Amino acid sequence: MKNATNVIEMRHIVKDFDGFKANDDINLTLHQGEILALLGENGAGKSTLMSILSGLLLPTAGEIWVNGQKTEVKNPTVAKNLGIGMVHQHFMLMDSFTVLENIILGHETTSGPRLDFKVAKQQITQLSKRYGLNIDLDQKISNITVAQQQRVEILKVLYRGANILIFDEPTAVLTPQEITEFIQVLRELAKEGKSIILITHKLAEIKRAADRVTVIRAGKSVGSFNVAEVDDNRLAELMVGHHVNMQLTKTASKPGEIVLKVDNLAVKNKQGIAALKNLSFNLRAGEILGVAGIDGNGQDELVAALSGLTPVDTGQVIINNQDMTNHKVRQITENGVAHIPADRQKYGLILPFTIADNLALQTYYQAPLSRHHILRQDAIKHNAQELINKFDIRTTGPNAQVGALSGGNQQKVIIARELNRDSNLIIAFQPTRGLDVGAIEYIHKQLLLEREQGKAILLISYELDEIMQLSDRIIVLHDGQISGEVQPETTSDEELGLLMTGVKKEGTALA
Ligand SMILES: Nc1ncnc2c1ncn2[C@@H]1O[C@H](COP(=O)(O)OP(=O)(O)OP(=O)(O)O)[C@@H](O)[C@H]1O
Ligand SMILES: [Mg+2]
Structure with missing residues (x-):
């Protein structure tokens, strides 16, 4: 349903934070029914610009035109009434409330003095069917996965009647499979005439999902382009202002002594269900061991057990020849463990x-x-x-x-x-989540440097590219067990995909 009508025009937007210009004369136009990608380095001013559009921040200068009318988006209520809805980079949900309660919060339908949950539930169920956003409305937020929480956020803005939808890095928290589903949802929304702004650092996603892309750099407009007319290298260059080398060079690994030994580890998840089932593996100095797998197959529990955040039921964690099973975080840290957690804010x-x-x-x-x-x-x-x-x-x-x-x-x-x-074991869980291509390149180089200096690195990531580029060996987690171990040079995305869904590899000596 692409149409040349401009639903949004942001003109010469400036946002000054105590003398620092996060947005410095930015222009952005959104056509009706299109998916527009907004691309820029970390700190370029994307979230700021979108917060202005959704009424969370007031611009220092500049104009916003909605459906051809100059408008002041003074606060989120004004934005909501204009049909603008935003799904934020860091979700804004109440953990102890149910999905349904979160969706209707602040937008309740009443029958007399009471909340009318029934009507709301029917409407939300319809929305979720229409856009393929499957979710159990009665679950508590604390019990659902991040991908499900995102669906709640999307339903929330749809329920409020938004037809201009802003997504701030929605795929940063999703697995490859979930991203494909998400892009499907976006297409469905655009087909119905909704206009979408999508912030993402993943150039491949811009290719797959967006019609046009607007690039900003250091708070300034760089330009807008038809996605079909720019390749990845050009996009990266426009974004950072110089050529980006997206290929890594990696020396052969020289594995040393065993730094981390995980032996028959069993851990239960928050609901008391077995999340890790007798997991065993070794990691040596000077080696990057990649842990691939679909989100929710034991990754959270593995990292929590290794770093002392969750109790271990049976089995052992040996780090630097010392039994660290069920030790305190501080003791584990002092035994040479660095930890990059997946949830940076928590x-x-x-x-x-x-x-x-x-x-x-x-x-x-x-x-x-x-x-x-x-x-x-x-x-x-x-x-x-x-x-x-x-x-x-x-x-x-x-x-x-x-x-x-x-x-x-x-x-x-x-x-x-x-x-x-000072550490010799680095547990890196989604280390480049939300980073721009330039920053990813930098972090990847740092991790390879640490490996060359003899550190052992456990890399848990949902980004297959990252796992393939950095790892010396890859184990695949499925349902709390290792479904296979492969070498990046000899495996393929297809083989990894199969292992991730639990199809075990022939001839693998498991555990
Ligand atoms: N409330 C604030 N007070 C002061 N500075 C701020 C505030 N909000 C944002 N900034 C600054 O404005 C700049 C732009 O931030 P913004 O969050 O818009 O970047 P971004 O493009 O979304 O980056 P990322 O890709 O990392 O999310 C940053 O340098 C940030 O530190
Ligand atoms: Mg941001």
Whole structure:
């Protein structure tokens, strides 16, 4: 249902945060019924621009035209009434409420003084059927997967009658299979005449899903292009302003001693169901072991057990020849483990703290950050400035709040802190989630460098490309067990796909 009518025109948008221009004269046009990708580096100003469009932030200057009319989107209610709905980069759902309650929250239908759940439920069920957004409406948010939570967010905006939908990095949290389904949903929405803005760092997705792409760089407009007319290299170049080398060079691995030994590990999930079933594997120094698999097959529990966040039922975790089973996080950390968690805001950062304090979280009680049990603020700040430079964290300085950083820059803070620490085992769970291609290239190079320096790296990722590019060996998790072990040079996406769905590999000596 593409149509040349402009449903949205953002003209010369400026957003100033205390003298820092996150948006600096940006133009964006959205046609009715199209899928427009919004592309830009971490910190380029994408989320800011979309927050302005959805009434969460007021622009410092510039105009917004909706359906040909100049409008002031003063607050989210105005946006909602204009039919603008946004699914945010970090979801905004109430954990202890059900799916249904979350969807109708703030938009309740009543019959007399009581909430009318029945009518709402019927309407939402219809919406979910129409767009293929399957979900159990009576489940609590805390019990459903991230992909399901995203469906809740989409239903929420649809239920509010949105016909202009903004998605801020929706696929960053999805597996390849879920991404395919999601793109299908987007197409369905566009076919029905809805207009969509899609923020993503994945160039392949822009190719698959979008009609046009608008590129911004460092808060400024670069231009808009028909997707069919630009290739990946050109897009990457437009985005970062210089050529990006998307191919990695990797030396042969020189595996040393066993650093991590997982022996017959069994762990239950939050619902008390067996999530890891007698899992066994080794990881050696100087080696990257990739753990592939579809989300929800034991990855969360494996990482939680290794890092001390969840109790182990039976089996052992040996790290650097010491039994670390059911030890405390601090003890495990001090035994040489660095941990890059998948959920950066829940486990990786303290959002109201400064960058400097977040960068000191694991080592604040040691020299040089402390002396005689007293924090040395100058050393903490100095440490932060060094890491900000080294990891190219885009910020105003060490005292900025981590919560005010762009998503990708929050991730860089965690990576900087964990890689900078003295460790010989790195547990990297989705380390490049939400990062732009330039930043991914940088992190991948860092991980390979750490490997060359003899560190052992456990890489758990839902990105097959990442697993294939970095790993020396790959194990595939399915239903809490290893369904196969393969070499990246000799396997294929198809073989991995089969293993991921639980079809075991012939002749694999399992566990
Ligand atoms: N509330 C705020 N106060 C101060 N600075 C902010 C605030 N919100 C955003 N910024 C800054 O504005 C810049 C743009 O941030 P924004 O979140 O829009 O980036 P983004 O393009 O969405 O990046 P990412 O791809 O990493 O999500 C960043 O440098 C960020 O630190
Ligand atoms: Mg963002």
